[in-house]
Amino acid sequence: SFHKSKGQHILKNPLLVDSIVQKSGIKSTDTILEIGPGTGNLTKKLLEAGKMVIAVEVDPRMVLELQRRFQGTPLSNRLKVIQGDVLKTELPYFDICVANIPYQISSPLTFKLLNHQPSFRCAIIMFQREFAMRLVAQPGDKLYCRLTVNTQLLARVSHLLKVGKNNFRPPPKVDSSVVRIEPRKPRIEVKQKEWDGFLRICFNRKNKTLGSIFRQKSVITLLEKNYKTVQALKLTGQGLMEDNHDEIDFSRLGNSNEDLSMDVDDDGADEEMEVEDGDVEGEASEFKDKVLAVLKEGDFEEKRSSKLTLQEFLYLLSLFNKAGIHFS
Ligand code: SAM
Numbered sequence: 001s002f003h004k005s006k007g008q009h010i011l012k013n014p015l016l017v018d019s020i021v022q023k024s025g026i027k028s029t030d031t032i033l034e035i036g037p038g039t040g041n042l043t044k045k046l047l048e049a050g051k052m053v054i055a056v057e058v059d060p061r062m063v064l065e066l067q068r069r070f071q072g073t074p075l076s077n078r079l080k081v082i083q084g085d086v087l088k089t090e091l092p093y094f095d096i097c098v099a100n101i102p103y104q105i106s107s108p109l110t111f112k113l114l115n116h117q118p119s120f121r122c123a124i125i126m127f128q129r130e131f132a133m134r135l136v137a138q139p140g141d142k143l144y145c146r147l148t149v150n151t152q153l154l155a156r157v158s159h160l161l162k163v164g165k166n167n168f169r170p171p172p173k174v175d176s177s178v179v180r181i182e183p184r185k186p187r188i189e190v191k192q193k194e195w196d197g198f199l200r201i202c203f204n205r206k207n208k209t210l211g212s213i214f215r216q217k218s219v220i221t222l223l224e225k226n227y228k229t230v231q232a233l234k235l236t237g238q239g240l241m242e243d244n245h246d247e248i249d250f251s252r253l254g255n256s257n258e259d260l261s262m263d264v265d266d267d268g269a270d271e272e273m274e275v276e277d278g279d280v281e282g283e284a285s286e287f288k289d290k291v292l293a294v295l296k297e298g299d300f301e302e303k304r305s306s307k308l309t310l311q312e313f314l315y316l317l318s319l320f321n322k323a324g325i326h327f328s
Helices: 014-024 041-047 059-069 103-114 127-135 146-154 191-202 216-234 250-255 266-277 286-297 310-321
Strands: 031-035 052-057 078-081 096-100 121-128 153-164 176-183
Touching: 014 041, 014 096, 014 121, 014 153, 014 176, 041 052, 041 059, 041 096, 052 059, 052 191, 059 078, 059 103, 059 266, 103 121, 103 146, 103 153, 103 176, 121 127, 127 146, 127 176, 146 191, 146 310, 191 250, 216 286, 286 310
Parallel strands: 031 052, 031 096, 052 078, 096 121
Antiparallel strands: 121 176, 153 176
16 A cells, blocks of 8 residues: 555664664654654654654655554654645754655755754754765765765765665665764855856766866856856946855755756766767857966866865855856
């Protein structure tokens, strides 16, 4: 009776459930957000560990089963079930999130949580193994990608537990991992559209040198257009680039194809791009020299996105912006 489309794989190993709860570091005063409680195996132990569990479940049959399970027990008045799609639900206040989620919502859910205010202490979430490894990847790792950098901008992420398929009923096709996500406090402030536009270009071909990426005709054309717009607005005194430190647009980041599709092999994608755009360099131009001068200033010309740290990305973007070069 399980719905494949809803990613209903129930945790059946009680030792594993214990281990997840134990590693979560739940305090007896905590309000816990659980996403996708299913039949409530994890919910029960969360109720025993914390003060209150708010569980968001999309499947009405599961909601009923959950309520039936705790009805008449002392745990029931500390459980609040919200029926609905977590991505469309306004989240209440919570101290900690613990969840075994359907994997198809991994990326949008991660950014929804990280965008939630006031921010929580930490989230302990079961992900598909490869997605988990992308979140915790370090510069130089094969899985280091735009998702990694966007997540680590907002949070410290660590790998807690490897979980094999057979801990679930029915077993999913892929292995899993439990990850700990701790929002950065204070946040690193970036201009959301700038940051997003910048990273998209940098990771367009992450194994190429930045020198070759920023020589591409398409990139130079785009940046020059932005540059001219900014200059024109400056002349008319409009000051487009007010320092609106707005938040990252998580819905947009989260729904991008790159982040959601776990089958895409980054390297393969890179090669495809090369055929299309090649290393075609735009003609020599003053503007291009300006862009390359920024790369030289920070000693980035020979570096590759696959090996840049978060701090280096932030620094390079600041150098571009200082030179009046913008990505949005
Ligand atoms: N937590 C349970 C466990 O560990 O045994 C069940 C986990 S199962 C992988 C995922 C659960 O999330 C299912 O109960 C499913 O109905 C629910 N679900 C799927 N999509 C959802 C969504 N968009 N919002 C809330 N719950 C969702």
